[in-house]
Amino acid sequence: MAGVEQDVQGGALQAEPAVAANGASAAMAEAPLASAGSADIAVENPATGEIVASVPDLDATAVAQMAARGRAAQPDWDALGFDGRARVMRRAQKWLMDNADRVVETIVSETGKTHEDAQFAEISYAANAFGFWAKHAKGYLDDQRVKSSQILVKGKKLLLRYRPLGLVGVIGPWNYPLTNSFGDCIPALMAGNSVILKPSEVTPLTSLLMAEGLRECGLPEHVYQVATGRGATGAAMIEQVDMVMFTGSTRTGRKVAEEAARRLIPCSLELGGKDPMIVLSDADLERAANLAVYYSMQNAGQTCISIERVYVEAPIYEEFVSMVTEKVRALRVGEPKGPGSVDVGAITFPPQIDTIAEHVADATGKGAKVTVGGHRLEGQRGRFFEPTVLSGVDHTMKVMTEETFGPTLPIMKVSDAEEAVRLANESPYGLGASVFTRDAARGEQLAKRIHAGATNVNDALINYTALELPMGGAKASGLGSRHGAGGIRKYCDQQAIVITSHLAFKREIHMFPYRARTTRMLQRLFKVMYGRGRRD
Ligand code: NAD
Secondary structure (H helix, E strand, C coil): CCCCCEEECCEEECCCCCCCCCCCHHHHHHCCHHHCCCCEEEEECCCCCCEEEEEECCCHHHHHHHHHHHHHHHHHHHHCHHHHHHHHHHHHHHHHHHCHHHHHHHHHHHHCCCHHHHHHHHHHHHHHHHHHHHHHHHHHHCCEECCCCCHHHCCCEEEEEEEECCEEEEECCCCCHHHHHHCCHHHHHHCCCEEEEECCCCCCHHHHHHHHHHHHCCCCCCCEEECCCCHHHHHHHHCCCCEEEEECCHHHHHHHHHHHHHHCCCEEEECCCCEEEEECCCCCHHHHHHHHHHHHHHHHHCCCCCEEEEEEEHHHHHHHHHHHHHHHHCCCECCCCCCCCCCECCCCCHHHHHHHHHHHHHHHHCCCEEEECCCECCCCCCCCECCEEEECCCCCCHHHHCCCCCCEEEEEEECCHHHHHHHHHCCCEECEEEEECCCHHHHHHHHHHCCCCEEEECCCCHHHHCCCCCECCEECCEECCECCCHHHHCCEEEEEEEECCCCCCCCCCCCCCCCHHHHHHHHHHHHHHHCCCCCC
């Protein structure tokens, strides 16, 4: 396994044979094996079935020790200021570019995704994010002078300050080990926090490799630590941190929110989706078909904002289905053996392939037609599902209402845009959406009527790359958002500071002793200030 054979502070993450020898490199450099918990977790390459490494399943004691070290390291990290922290992030950006092949191989080895999916949606995201937060953190978080219309604070200095929360816990899913696990650590770190990342037990290796990279770039020890383990490790981490940033399923997200509520710490949740695409009769069909295929099959459909269902106006339905079917038929699926070797990679999480097969079977059982694909790919060492297009679908079928998270594209005929918008909104989820039409103004209007965190017109998913825009889910797709000002301010407390000059009056007019004359005067003043509103 290229990419994760590394020696870090006495911990060596071995490739083969599966290990745990000295444990999982960086994580274990931070947490002694003695308290690492009872069992190790084997990491499988889903494209080959090989076990490529193993990492410790950390217990609550190990996590508590990590938290103590993270807290101790945080004040000095914060004291470096924005410029000092930005220097480390810019070095990390360069490190990522210098080590891109190694990071790609690590991602591919634990997810089974193609080299292109690792390159375009992970490396490029993280590289951009290092630079973005290095550049913008100060602007988003620097002390702000605030003006107030309140007469009682006239002449005083009002400041809004963002103070790092201290220790942030990030919990990640398996589908994007760099973008969706490590990626959220970057703004949390730039805000001046220490971070513990609990990556998915299915894909922990990339997070560990990034610990090695950050250390090489001069990140002080224990400011970024990786707590490998299963759900219990994540739960133990929530007990320790000052804020939790969670990305994963809606089911687990609810549990995380409950635990955060019990501890009264903030949480930010990026959860599941069932993103709709609407294709109107006047759309550029070639572009719509190409984007439908790419954004439903890219990363083998294992993207929270994948196109998961399509609504097409009746006059163009047959043509659209046949265009998409032919394009999907041309996709090459199988073990990624280097750039350009396949288009669609493996199904990363073992139970996911059963969900995909179940959704397809449920749909065909209720009358849907598979126009291409429809089965697990047999005769391979790894875990693959054929890129699949379904027509004749409706909302009685799971493939149109539940998150499938696989290379499937169900396409439903609708009579008009109104029906499409109604059906797009008929979902517990509200993550992303897209509308295709040559009428940009109409597209924009329809976009505003879709209850989703992000909607693209004549595009899909691309909003995610614009880190200036907030990205978060509506409804059961999440709470809060990443990116933009809110994507870093959430890692801080807000503190209001009011500074009154030492030359101020010895006693202010509203204070004791209360006198009828002063009260009447203030009453008249309030009437002048607030009593002139129109009565409509
Ligand atoms: P999951 O909810 O099963 O697991 C996510 C993480 O939570 C893992 O690290 C897991 O170990 C941990 N965990 C499990 N139980 C826990 C508990 N009780 N307390 C704390 N942590 C616990 O999700 P998954 O299967 O890894 O990821 C796939 C899901 O993630 C999909 O639903 C997908 O849509 C979603 N996702 C959302 C986004 C987004 O930005 N909205 C991005 C990527 C993935």
